Amino acid sequence: MLAVFLKTLPFFGLIGLGWLAARSRFFPEEGAIWLTRFVFFFALSAMLFRFAAGLDLGALFDPRFVLAYLAGSTAIWATGMAVARWRGLPVPEAAMEAQCCMIGNTGFLGVPMLVVLLDQRAVGPVLMVLTIDMLVFSTLITLIIHGARSGGMRLRTVLPVMRGIVANPMILSMVAGLVWAQMRLPMPGPFDEFLSLLGGAATPGALFAIGASLAARRLQRVAASAWLSFAKLVLHPAAVGLASWGLGVDPFAAGVMMAAAALPVAGNVYILAQYFDVAQQRVSAAILISTAASIMTVPVVMLLIGQA
Numbered sequence: 001m002l003a004v005f006l007k008t009l010p011f012f013g014l015i016g017l018g019w020l021a022a023r024s025r026f027f028p029e030e031g032a033i034w035l036t037r038f039v040f041f042f043a044l045s046a047m048l049f050r051f052a053a054g055l056d057l058g059a060l061f062d063p064r065f066v067l068a069y070l071a072g073s074t075a076i077w078a079t080g081m082a083v084a085r086w087r088g089l090p091v092p093e094a095a096m097e098a099q100c101c102m103i104g105n106t107g108f109l110g111v112p113m114l115v116v117l118l119d120q121r122a123v124g125p126v127l128m129v130l131t132i133d134m135l136v137f138s139t140l141i142t143l144i145i146h147g148a149r150s151g152g153m154r155l156r157t158v159l160p161v162m163r164g165i166v167a168n169p170m171i172l173s174m175v176a177g178l179v180w181a182q183m184r185l186p187m188p189g190p191f192d193e194f195l196s197l198l199g200g201a202a203t204p205g206a207l208f209a210i211g212a213s214l215a216a217r218r219l220q221r222v223a224a225s226a227w228l229s230f231a232k233l234v235l236h237p238a239a240v241g242l243a244s245w246g247l248g249v250d251p252f253a254a255g256v257m258m259a260a261a262a263l264p265v266a267g268n269v270y271i272l273a274q275y276f277d278v279a280q281q282r283v284s285a286a287i288l289i290s291t292a293a294s295i296m297t298v299p300v301v302m303l304l305i306g307q308a
Contacts, residue, residue, distance in 0.1 A: 077101060222289075
């Protein structure tokens with residue numbers, strides 16, 4: 001256990017450094033915003049494009065993997081929704097809590113950390129999890145909240161949000177990389193080196209930005225946020241692991257899926273909460289609690305899957 005913890009510690013150390021820098025105001029709040037934009041639009045996109053350009057689309061898409069992740073994640077999403085409705089929350093708030101229960105920080109934390117810890121074979125499964133989260137579940141919550149508020153779907157209100165999801169730089173860079181791979185285009189040396197240099201900034205930049213963004217968050221609605229964190233860090237990896245076992249997913253890919261599911265609540269859930277003005281305090285606290293707790297839970301999951 002100690003060896004696994006020590007492997008993950010440097011990644012969380014970078015998050016802690018970002019938190020400390022922002023908390024002490026040595027790194028201003030605006031700095032965290034602009035660093036996040038740099039990572040999101042440039043460094044992480046370069047990393048994802050380079051990863052995807054080296055993949056075989058046929059080998060990447062495994063129907064059993066996709067079905068297992070969808071089944072396990074949907075079960076946890078439905079559980080989060082049911083618990084929230086049982087507590088008397090309206091549909092938009094319940095949907096946002098459900099989103100917290102299964103959308104992990106795969107882009108900023110999972111891609112940099114899991115590929116390093118689990119080697120290059122983890123690239124395909126991690127990218128598949130990231131794609132499903134963004135295309136399926138981000139679309140789902142958008143439709144539910146718009147439908148609940150307007151009494152039905154309105155194309156003029158839903159279309160801009162859907163367009164934003166599809167135009168996400170992470171999605172575009174992965175699609176561009178896969179197209180490059182499918183066309184079997186050679187990767188010129190200088191271009192590959194450019195992508196390598198720019199993508200190399202994604203890991204430290206993303207982790208530092210996560211920590212800096214956490215410094216502005218406050219612990220409010222702790223009981224509800226603690227439940228959401230438990231669902232994300234414990235129930236979600238357990239559910240996808242069970243689904244993977246039942247569907248006979250390749251053990252390594254199933255382990256990567258469980259490790260990705262064990263990641264803390266993603267920052268983009270808070271962006272959605274802000275956009276829809278729904279449950280912002282709970283989502284913010286869930287991100288803070290789950291990120292802090294994942295320092296211990298992620299190594300445990302890594303140890304259980306036997307991949308670290």
